Amino acid sequence: MRLEIDAERCPGHGRCWDLAPLLVAGDDLGRGVARGEGTVPPEQEATARAARACPERTVVVHG
């Protein structure tokens, strides 16, 4: 599974890295940045799906 964030459209709600701190980091503006090129370890798959609660729908999970 891979997690992707559309940085262009992210205004920094911060929900993704609040919900999935092991998968997403926050930058100085509060925008989400996928850790480790977005690779989701099996035990983090449910967390990755929860991070799709992004109000802007900028978090996409593949696989």
Next chain:
Amino acid sequence: MTDSSDTPAASGQATTDDVHARLAYERSARPRQYFAARRAASPVDQGLDADQCTLLRRPDVEHALRNWQDYSSDFGGIMGSEEPIIPLNVDPPAHVRYRRLLDPYFAPRKVAELQPAVQRHATDLVDGFVDRGSCDLSAELAVPLPCSTFLSLLGLPLDELDDLVRWKDIMIRPDHVTADPDEALRLQAETAMEIYGRFTAEVTDRRARPRDDLITYLTRAEIDGERLTDSELVRICFLLLAAGLDTVTISLECIFAFLLEHDDARRMVVDEPGSEVDLVEEVLRVETPVQGVLRRTTRDIELGEGVVLPEGATVAIGLASANVDPDGLPGADRVDVRRRDMRNLAFGGGPHRCLGSHLARMELRTVVRTWHDRIPRYSLAPGAEVVWNSSGLRGVDHLPLVWPGGGPA
């Protein structure tokens, strides 16, 4: 609400004012039911104001929040301010430059630095009434807490709290201060001038004596190599006052009103430290204290079902309605304080995403945790009722609570 026997409604002929008052109360007291009924009937709610309609459906709301070209924020000043307040009433590209300046100061890392001060204020306020066994949640906690946070943020002395409360009441709810609409407008404009004067003095002071606070940060900030003007600086401060106080107050009122009705949620917060994070999120979503955000259309916009928003129309983007609209998001109309995966539009979205969302979340989580650690069991005072304020900024002006273990009431 007025007693119906005092009005023509008693004769079976409801006046427009009666209908208006009833709808406004319904919208603020039972928003999920109110908006579900409206949403099923039309993409827009024309019910409450002739010169303003509300977008109701999730797809329209999400689209409007992002589409600043069609739904502009650049429509002049609000709350008595003659000039547009910054960055609320500014469109991109200027808006983007202001947000780049402000966002880091309101990002979670910076907000975390303010948490100990908020924790201290919350503890002090609860200390003030815990032994009494009763308090007015609104007046004694929900109102003063965000005011003290604001003073800390701007580096102002705490003894200015009473001025702040008076200012924000006149700015946001002038109808509570006077029944005469003309007098309300005059008072709002006069108060805006007073606020601008006060902030101008602070800006001058920080230029001479820099400190570690937001005003000092702003006096040193640059956009494209140029310092902000005094006018820009005070219009940013005005925004923080307009947007940062009442919103947190009503959010706390919504959260505690919710907890009174949902004992399982109260027990979760008491038993599981950390669960206040999910509780705050779900309550903000399903109760949505700030029910809508205003825009002005820049062209005719077709919404379907024959509804067209004309160019130049004032439109509220209905966050409260969209948040619980299951269209495209199954289950959004259900309340579940344990779920973590629901999209929440309580802080808006798109370029104007609430600047203070991280600060607000921190304040709300801190208060909810502090309260429940000290006062785990509580209820509405005997004989009291939860009376909503009939406003699109929905809150409860008085929320008298009691709990065991206190001295004589």
